[in-house]
Amino acid sequence: MPSFLGSLRQFVLAPKLSAVTFAERGFPGAGSAAAERLEAIPQAVVCGFEWGIAARDLWEVERRLELVEQEQRGFAYEGAAMAFTVRDAMAGGRGTRTRDLLLGPAAPHLLLAYIGIGFAMARLPRPLWRNIMPDLTGTLFYPTMTWLAVDGYGFDLAYFHPEKYIGKQRVPPPYPWEGRPDYFPRAVDQGIGRALWFTGGAEPETVTASVARFPSERRPDLWSGVGLAATFAGGASADGLARVRDAAGEHWPQLGLGAVFAISARVMAGHVPEHSALACEVLAGSSVDDAVAIAGRTGASPADADDTMPLYEQWRNRIRAELGAISGEQRKAS
Template sequence: MIQDAWRISADEARAQMKANLLGRKVAVRNARVPQRFGQVAEGMWQGYHAAIADEEPEALVARLNAIESELFGFALEGVGMGLAELDALKPKKQNRVQAFLEGARTAYQTMVYLGVGLMLVRRELPIEPYLTQLNPIRSWPIIDGYGFNHGIYRWREYIDGQAIPKQLVGYACRVFDQGLGRSIWLLDGTDVTRISVTVGGFSSIRQADIWGGVGYACSSICGAERATIEALGTAAGSYLSELAKGAACAAKFRKLLGNPAGYTEFVHEVLCEMAGDTKTKVRDIPNNEAEPNQQVWQHYREVLLT
């Protein structure tokens, strides 16, 4: 029964993406794009339905261990979405998300909190309570996931219209843009020309963070050939370093989650080489000791420096 449920949800996600591409008049020239998105959707919805079926941490971990390793990070996002949904709609004394994450490594926490942000958009719930109750390291991933799903489900307003939720101020707006950038990789079907035009339509002060998000999604999801990755690096222009940093973050997370993927390392290496720093290591992404808005991907610094 749970298998039927996640397959149905994954099919619905595929239909949503197809509708997005049609609505944006994006011609998919690479069959790997919808195929890859379908795989990612399956991983996420397996995690979601596992959480809905049995919220007890031990049972949930057992279900997660049965999911294909390469999709583990996406499954954790689904877990975050499912547990947060239960917490919001059927609250109980102990917060389910917190109970699941007790003692978990930072990388696990980040993925789960990304899923919390996805849930808020899906269920049209306010983000403010999650910003006031959590410390910044936890709230940044929530905002990132919030930005991603705003792009996927509300692209007319937030991609074409370039809106920013009025609830977000300061550095939170930059984190939102990083999540928005992740959605653009999928919304524009990995079409480099389309992506460049879409990102270029935003104000210059927003483009660095959006390119960072594109780099993260390109590396974590991929679905493209080397020529596309190289063209993307060229299209990023002066924002190539931000694109490469995003790809480096994805590579680091896969390493910390214990599910490395060859394509993620490949994208990371190609973009770092193009950025002119063949020795770049993900641990070298700077820790931010100045103002929070001085560094791209600052909200991941604990993981990157682990």
């Protein structure tokens, strides 16, 4: 049972479940089967946030999260990471809840937990970002994939303020994440691209038209976000996914990149829904096993660090190149 202070934090900070529904947010497709699938994701995040913001200890949060069905469990951990990040910040940056969560029960859902930290960033003043990412030295993907926190920040901005960040295409001020303020807007756009899948109701024409309205230089990162969301969250048929890939044109490897990251995260969490495997096949032209292998053999190591781009983007470049090469070989074979 939460403490009085925990209940107060939950009352003040936790959004209502209805606040993330398509009907409440004015997204297309409210009431459809696709909308119900997609709405369950932010609702799972809200539940995880509520449990994390009010709980007395990590054990209590873990027990609640493990009761969530497997397909949605990672999203609930995403919300818990958001809550623990807020609580650590409220403790003057001295809290260890987020680190304990990420090194403990959230480890299989680490990539989504990073995104949850980004959700917290959207609600905290920037001076508190300095120590917001816990030190996970020695763990897989650290610090390379911490850019997913910035992705989460971008998603949150677009999901809850679509009129500004989708309609007016506002670009938030840069921030020296991992010492690279130049890459910060690109990682934000990757999150905005994920949000477009939701704000467009997973309707292929609506989503692709939204991407097309952005300046051309922003579209590649938006497409990678679309690919990640379409693969992880689902909501479209094989035909609909094929139309998204066709609309991406020369940027289809960006879609494939997003699919590879999403399927790798699903495998890491121990559950790959049918819709995720389907999206991987259509968007990346790859089976689940092959996509995981691509991600594994292209990862950038600290020895690859240079001043041209973050290790994260080096990894992304290698995945795109490999997908392009495989597609070329397939065309020759046919």
